Amino acid sequence: MPLLRRLWIYQRERIPLFKTAVLLAVFSAASVNVSALLAGRPFPHWAAYATAFAISLIVFMQLRACDEYKDGPDDQRFRPERPIPRGLVSLRLILTIGAALVPVAVFVAWLYFPPLIVLLALVWVWLALMTVEFFVPDWLKARPILYLVSHMAIMPLLDLFVTGVEWLPAGGGPAAALFLFLLLSFVNGCVLEIGRKTWAPENEREGVETYSNLWGVRRAVTVWIAITGFSFVLLVGVGFATGHVVATAIPGLAMLVWAWTVAFAMRNAPDGKHQAKLDTVSGLWVFVCYSAAGFSPLAAKVLS
Incomplete structure (x- = not known):
């Protein structure tokens, strides 16, 4: 099949873009609104919402790419029906797409407000640590509660960036x-x-x-x-x-x-x-x- 067709099937199975985009649109817009409401400030320009949404979507796509890398051996052994083990797309292709989105996200953040890149970097650092299981994969997997907490910490970090689209340009820090x-x-x-x-x-x-x-x-x-x-x-x-x-x-x-x-x-x-x-x-x-x-x-x- 042509590459675009295979990528379409991949997204449908692993990260449905329409469903994900709707959820992230609500997540990002609500986060920007809450940040403004908490500080008693007017809502920002529409570009703030577009920036928050675009980078949230990119980060979620990168999360999927990192999961594919992290779970690759188990998928090959226990879940051969998934797109990468069955040969629909290669792991290298998915990781390449994830890496190619890094400069896109940096450019979008810089275009709106350059200091946002610092908050975005914090998200990526934590994502990288998650991908290598914080360098203690066996120890972490043996402690499922700690595993859950360490991996879900990416959510408030992402939300810190998304709300930062509102509070960082406003000055004075978050509410x-x-x-x-x-x-x-x-x-x-x-x-x-x-x-x-x-x-x-x-x-x-x-x-x-x-x-x-x-x-x-x-x-x-x-x-x-x-x-x-x-x-x-x-x-x-x-x-x-x-x-x-x-x-x-x-x-x-x-x-x-x-x-x-x-x-x-x-x-x-x-x-x-x-x-x-x-x-x-x-x-x-x-x-x-x-x-x-x-x-x-x-x-x-x-x-x-």
């Missing part, structure tokens, strides 16, 4: 309450990771590390329920900090009720159908969280 939003990004990363790696018993595979295999389905789902609850508490905290707690909390609470309904169904009857729903609702939870934090205050102002 004091921004740490709540960064912590929310970290917790939501855990929601996504545990949600997509909690499987029904019949779907477990040799060589594929899942939290359901590690802890058992009931405990993995219980942990997911607890983390989404903590995420909601942080969301409410962000609402208090922006001065729009009711507008922020209502959509979050509605989504939490639905998410927990799906989770309890998975815990009581762990099958493939409920596994798929838990995976889906994990992504929707993150989508609603950022939407509530970044856009509900705007809706409240319009309605008032």
Whole structure:
């Protein structure tokens, strides 16, 4: 097949661009909005939103490329149906694309506000350390909680850059309450990771590390329920900090009720159908969280 056709199939299987772009558009725009709301500043020029979105998308593509490198040996052995093991595209090609996006991201950041490159460099340094498993792969994999925490730390670092698109040009540093939003990004990363790696018993595979295999389905789902609850508490905290707690909390609470309904169904009857729903609702939870934090205050102002 032509190269472009093979790359299209690759993105569809490994990082669906439309779905990813929608989530990142909400994530990046909400982050810029929250940064401005917390500091009581007007929203920035549209170029800030375009910069935050473009570089967020690039970083997520690079995350996928680094995962392909990191997980390559296990994929060859246990997941031969994936695009690289089955020969659809080469690992070298995917890594080359990821590397080629570095100067693109640097140029986009420089074009908007050159000091942003420092924050972007912090993201890339952590991504590089993640790719080599912080030079202690066996030790880290033997400690799954520490593994999760170390890898999900990339989310608040990315969000520090994205919010920095707003607060760095404004001067004076980030708002004091921004740490709540960064912590929310970290917790939501855990929601996504545990949600997509909690499987029904019949779907477990040799060589594929899942939290359901590690802890058992009931405990993995219980942990997911607890983390989404903590995420909601942080969301409410962000609402208090922006001065729009009711507008922020209502959509979050509605989504939490639905998410927990799906989770309890998975815990009581762990099958493939409920596994798929838990995976889906994990992504929707993150989508609603950022939407509530970044856009509900705007809706409240319009309605008032």
